[in-house]
Amino acid sequence: MASNRRSVLARLLGFTLLWLALASPRPAPAQDAASPIPAAEVAARTAEVAALLANVDTLSAPGPEMQAIEQELPELSKRIQDRWERLPRRLASDPSAPALQGLAVVWQTMRTQLNEWSETLEQRGTNLQRELKRLSDLDETWARSFKEIQGAQLPPQLIAEINGMRDAITAARTRVNSRLAEVLVLEYRVSVEKRRADQALALIAQARSELFNRLGVRNALPLWSPELWAKARGQFVTGFRGAGLRWWNAVAGEWEDQAKRVALHIFGFLALLAVLLQARRQVARWNASDRRAGVNWMLARPASAALALAVFASPWIYPTHSFAVFATSRFLSIFPAIRLLLALVPAGLSRSLYAFGAVLALDAVRPLLFPARDLEQLLLLVNLLAGGLLVGWMWWTTRRAAPDGQARLADGGPPDRPLALILAVTFLVAFVAGMAGYLQLTRLLATAAVRSAYAWLAIRVVVWLLLLLVAYVLWARPLGALASVQQNRAYVEKRAGLALTWIGFVTWLFVPLTAATISGDAIAFARTVLNAGFGWGAIQVTLGDVLLFGATAWAAFILSSAVRAMLEGDVFPRVRLAEGVPLALANLAHYAILLVGFVVAVTFLGVDLTKVTILVGAFGVGVGFGLQTVVNNFASGLILLFERPIRVGDVVQVGEIQGEVRHIGIRASTVRTWRGADVFIPNAQLVTEKVTNWTYTDRRLRIDLRITAATTSDPGRVKELVCGIARSHPDVLREPPPAAYSIGFGDSGLTFDLRVWTNRFERSDAIRSELAEAVSTALTEAKIGHTTVGGTTPGG
Numbered sequence: 001m002a003s004n005r006r007s008v009l010a011r012l013l014g015f016t017l018l019w020l021a022l023a024s025p026r027p028a029p030a031q032d033a034a035s036p037i038p039a040a041e042v043a044a045r046t047a048e049v050a051a052l053l054a055n056v057d058t059l060s061a062p063g064p065e066m067q068a069i070e071q072e073l074p075e076l077s078k079r080i081q082d083r084w085e086r087l088p089r090r091l092a093s094d095p096s097a098p099a100l101q102g103l104a105v106v107w108q109t110m111r112t113q114l115n116e117w118s119e120t121l122e123q124r125g126t127n128l129q130r131e132l133k134r135l136s137d138l139d140e141t142w143a144r145s146f147k148e149i150q151g152a153q154l155p156p157q158l159i160a161e162i163n164g165m166r167d168a169i170t171a172a173r174t175r176v177n178s179r180l181a182e183v184l185v186l187e188y189r190v191s192v193e194k195r196r197a198d199q200a201l202a203l204i205a206q207a208r209s210e211l212f213n214r215l216g217v218r219n220a221l222p223l224w225s226p227e228l229w230a231k232a233r234g235q236f237v238t239g240f241r242g243a244g245l246r247w248w249n250a251v252a253g254e255w256e257d258q259a260k261r262v263a264l265h266i267f268g269f270l271a272l273l274a275v276l277l278q279a280r281r282q283v284a285r286w287n288a289s290d291r292r293a294g295v296n297w298m299l300a301r302p303a304s305a306a307l308a309l310a311v312f313a314s315p316w317i318y319p320t321h322s323f324a325v326f327a328t329s330r331f332l333s334i335f336p337a338i339r340l341l342l343a344l345v346p347a348g349l350s351r352s353l354y355a356f357g358a359v360l361a362l363d364a365v366r367p368l369l370f371p372a373r374d375l376e377q378l379l380l381l382v383n384l385l386a387g388g389l390l391v392g393w394m395w396w397t398t399r400r401a402a403p404d405g406q407a408r409l410a411d412g413g414p415p416d417r418p419l420a421l422i423l424a425v426t427f428l429v430a431f432v433a434g435m436a437g438y439l440q441l442t443r444l445l446a447t448a449a450v451r452s453a454y455a456w457l458a459i460r461v462v463v464w465l466l467l468l469l470v471a472y473v474l475w476a477r478p479l480g481a482l483a484s485v486q487q488n489r490a491y492v493e494k495r496a497g498l499a500l501t502w503i504g505f506v507t508w509l510f511v512p513l514t515a516a517t518i519s520g521d522a523i524a525f526a527r528t529v530l531n532a533g534f535g536w537g538a539i540q541v542t543l544g545d546v547l548l549f550g551a552t553a554w555a556a557f558i559l560s561s562a563v564r565a566m567l568e569g570d571v572f573p574r575v576r577l578a579e580g581v582p583l584a585l586a587n588l589a590h591y592a593i594l595l596v597g598f599v600v601a602v603t604f605l606g607v608d609l610t611k612v613t614i615l616v617g618a619f620g621v622g623v624g625f626g627l628q629t630v631v632n633n634f635a636s637g638l639i640l641l642f643e644r645p646i647r648v649g650d651v652v653q654v655g656e657i658q659g660e661v662r663h664i665g666i667r668a669s670t671v672r673t674w675r676g677a678d679v680f681i682p683n684a685q686l687v688t689e690k691v692t693n694w695t696y697t698d699r700r701l702r703i704d705l706r707i708t709a710a711t712t713s714d715p716g717r718v719k720e721l722v723c724g725i726a727r728s729h730p731d732v733l734r735e736p737p738p739a740a741y742s743i744g745f746g747d748s749g750l751t752f753d754l755r756v757w758t759n760r761f762e763r764s765d766a767i768r769s770e771l772a773e774a775v776s777t778a779l780t781e782a783k784i785g786h787t788t789v790g791g792t793t794p795g796g
Contacts, residue, residue, distance in 0.1 A: 052134075052138070053168055053169065053172050062179065062182075065120050066120075066124060066183075066186075069117050069120065069121070069186060069190075070186065073117070073186065073189060073190065073193075076110065076113065076114075076193065077189070077193055079110070080110060080193050080196055080197065083106070083107070083200070084196055084200060087103070087200055087203065087204075090103065091203060091204070091207050093371060093373065094219065094373070094439075094440070095207070096211075096367075096440065096443035096444060096447060097208065097211055097212070097440075097443070097444050097447070099367060100204055100207055100208045100211065101208075101514075102326070103200075103204050104201060104204045104205070104208075107197055107200045107201050107204065108201065110193075110197055111194065111197040111198070111201065114190055114193055114194045114197060115194070117186075117190050118187065118190050118191065118194065121183055121186055121187040121190060122187065124183050125180060125183045125184060125187065128176055128179055128180040128183060129180065131176055132173065132176050132177065132180065135169055135172055135173045135176060136173070138169055211440055214440055215438075215440055215441045215444065216438070216441070217438075217440075218436065218437040218438055219437070219438070219439050219440055220373075220374075220377055220434075220437045220438075220439035221374070221377075221437055222435065222436055222437040223381060223434070223435040223436075223437075225437075228374055228377070228378070229378075231374040231375075232372075232374045232375045232377075232378050235372035235373075235374055235375040236372075236375060238372065239371070239372030239375045239376070242371060242372070243365070243368035243372075246368055247327070247328070247365070247368055250325065251325060251328060258318060261317055261318060264317065265310065265313075265314070265317050268310055268313070268317075269306055269307065269310035272305075272306040272309060272310060273302055273303060273306035276299065276302035276305055276306055277302050279299060279468060279472055280299040280300070280302060299468065301339060301340060303336075304336035304337075304339045304340055305336070305340060305461065305464075305465070307332070307333070307336045308333050308336040308337045308340065308458075308461050309461065309462070309465060311329050311330075311332045311333035311336075312329075312333055312458045312461070312462065314326070314329035315329070327364045327365050327367065327368065328364075330360070330361075330364035330454060331361050331364045331365060333457075333458070334357045334360050334361050334364070334454070334457070335354075335357055335361070337357075337457040337458065337460075337461050338353055338354055338356075338357040338457070340460075340461055340464070341353065341457060341460060341461070346397070346398065348397070349394050349397055349398070352390055352393055352394050352397075353394065355386070355390055356387065356390045356391060356394070356453075359383055359386050359387045359390065360387075360450060360453060360454055360457075362379070362383055363380075363383050363387075363446075363450045366379050366380060366383065377434065377439060380434060380442065380443070380446060381431055381434050381435060381442075383446070383450075384427050384428070384430050384431035384434060384442070384446055384449075385427075385428075385431050387423075387427045387449070387450070387453075388424050388425075388426075388427030388428035388431060391420050391423050391424040391427060391453075392421075392424035392428075394420060395417055395420040395421050395424055398417060398420075399417060419452075419456065423449055423452060423453055426445055426448065426449040426452075427446075427449050429445060430442050430445035430446045430449060433445065434446075448511075448512040449512075451511050451512070451514075452508070452511050452512050455508050455511040456508060459504040459505075459507060459508050460504070462504070463497075463500045463501055463504045466500050467493070467496065467497050467500060470492075470493060470496045470497075470500075471493060474489050474492060474493065475489070482566065482569065482570050483569040483570050483573070484565040484566045484568070484569030484570050487565070487569060488565060529543060530542060530543050530544035530547070531543075531544060541605050545604055545605045546605070548601075548604045548605075549601045549602070549604050549605050550601075552597060552600055552601035552604055553597060553598065553601045555597065556593055556594055556596070556597020556598065556600075556601070557594070557597075559593055559597070560589070560590045560593040560594055560597075563589055563590075563593060564586050564589060564590050567582070567585065567586050567589060568582065568586055572585075572586075583641065583647070583648055583664065584641040584642055584644070587641055587664075588641075632684045634666055634667065634683075636682075636683035636684040636686065636687040636688075637664060637665065637666050637667065637669075637683040639683075639687055640664050640669070640683055640686060640687065641664060645686075645687075645691070645693065645696070646661055646664075646669075646686060646691065646693055646696075647661065647664075648661050648662065648663065648664060649661060649695075650693050650694075650695045650696065651693070651694040651695045651699075651761050652671065652691055652692060652693050652694065653691070653692040653694070654671070654681055654685065654686065654689065654690075654691050654692075655689075657671060657673060657679050657681070658673065658674065659671045659672045659673035659674055659677075659679065660672045660762075662678070664683075665683075667682065667683065668680040668681060668682050668683060669681050669683060669686060674765070694761065695761065698759075699759050699761055700733065700757050700758070700759050701757070701758055701759070701761050701764055702755055702756070702757050703755070703756050703757075703758060703764060703767060703768050703771070704753055704754070704755055705722075705753070705754040705755075705756070705768060705771050705772060705775065706751065706752070706753055706754075707722060707740075707751070707752045707753075707754060707775060707779075708748055708749045708750070708751050708752075709749050709750045709752065709779065709784055710749050710750070710784065711745065711749050711750060713749070713750055713784050715742050715750060715752075717782075717784070718740070718750070718752060718779075718784060719740035719741075719742070719752060721775075721778055721779070721782060721784070722738075722740050722752065722754045722775050722778070723737075723738045723739065723740050723754070725771065725774045725775055725778050726738035726754060726756045726771060728774075729756075729767065729770065729771060729774070731758050731760045731763060731767050732756045732757070732758055732767070732771075733756075733757040733758060733759060735757075736757055738754065738755065738756040738757075739754075739755050740752050740753065740754045740755070741753045741755070754771070754775070756771070
């Protein structure tokens, strides 16, 4: 039995293996990539190959990018060679940290350009190699086809066609090979320049590291050294002559290399001047009390503003500028900026501010003296001492001066006096360090202080320009014609000025960090802090997410307020809607924007909205019991807004409370009573309890005045008399007309009710009092005895 079972199992296993072998797909025989073309298809394939060759020529032809590389690479190579030859001398002159950073920026800019060219050439070479492979396969196919049909009796024209096609393919391959060789040569030249740029950046990084290691080392002669003064005297003439020559060569070279950018820069200055002149004519028609004083001051000096702003833009217009160009830009922009910033100081400090501008201007050109190291050191110390004393004097004077509109015209934002104090202290500390011979530390502190002061000038002017732009947009059409903008213009200008000033201050904080060449480290640290995560379970958020959440929620509030103001000021007054509908739509838009903003803010936190929905559903029951009153009031508020049983401005009575509805909110509504109290009534009470709305259909109110006359009085005469008095009152409506009714008689006399209508609901008590006095006087004059004149409001 066991042997039979083994035999059966062996047979089953054999059949299974055989079935699997038959069922498994067999690999198809490999097709020859270069299969010969049948003779019958030669004519048709010839046309296809001709079109293919034309396409290959088009694709392999050099495009605009290749032409630009061929034209610009020699110029860039020359500039790199020139800077490479000067780099050892520059590094040997013991440059400051900002100077090293400037060198690194220039070399990194050229390195970035070379990287872009290298990527373009690499992609170009890959495409040409692919086209070359296609041509090789095509040539092999036609070669095999020619070999196959050599023994066949074919027309000579067909053989000539095949030979011609092979010749065309060979010529195309030759052209592509030639273009590929050109690309490879360019790629090699670019790689050579990249290696040189990498070497330069490595040398600069090494010099920067050595510089920071030597900050605490005395590397220059102290100020009291006679040798320092003797060397400086010997370097005076040659130093200034060399500085002027270096400046002229750099500026002239920049003019030749970037003539188009220079023309664009000049055109930008003229265009900005024209815009400011036009803005001055336009703004002159506006109310001066509604505009910012700084904007007025700048518009009164359009040439200075345009020149300062145009020069401030130099680093972006000339991205590969030399230090001489940067120094020239600073020199040209300082005095126009000073002229604009006279608005920030009292009139007595204008000369001090101009003197400080001269300090900044001298510091802008001082680094050009770097070969004359001792002369440059003395000028640096003079600059630091003068700058520290001038800024300290201005700080002390403005501190003692009483704050007035002329002493400071910058509304809101960070104060200027603490910044001035920090600058003064930095100037003087740098002077003390330089006086003792710690030149590298002095240069680092001096550069941070000078660039911070220069950046303060630039940022203040730019902020004023942006404020001018905001004011112009808010006053000019189309926004200036909107009622919502006219009502909130002053508030928007004030908030915009505050926001722009703080943005400028935050931007200014990066300047001393950049001057100290630690901005990259500061940015990396800030990123680390913002990316620091915290949370619980699957929910993890970062500080950056929280800040983004807050910014989004704040933006949603701002947007909802703007939309609501525009709806109430410009849309609803032009659209005929039922009373109360505008308020409902405005509140609905407000809540919708806040809801969308909250959802977007939650997504920035990285929270899965599906999980949030589940959690809300889970906690909803428990929260519902705890906050059912709040939820009930919210739902009732929506009912009041859309069903509109009461509207803002209606006169209502809820229990003993009577007054005018002033506001319908989310949780409660505000009713202003006749005694001047604001009563907050929960919305649920207005929906579920009895509410009397005296002005639901119209604002007419009936006033009842009860009169008791003597028993002997003529009822008809009494009614005619009191109705005539009511008709003569200016606040009593003619329709329906006043009416008097006899409602009873007794021992005290005849009782009448005078019923009048008025649409002056707010004067109902006064109207009743005036009618009572007039009726009493008239009855007395008519010798009609009466005992009482009174009434209720409203009646019936």
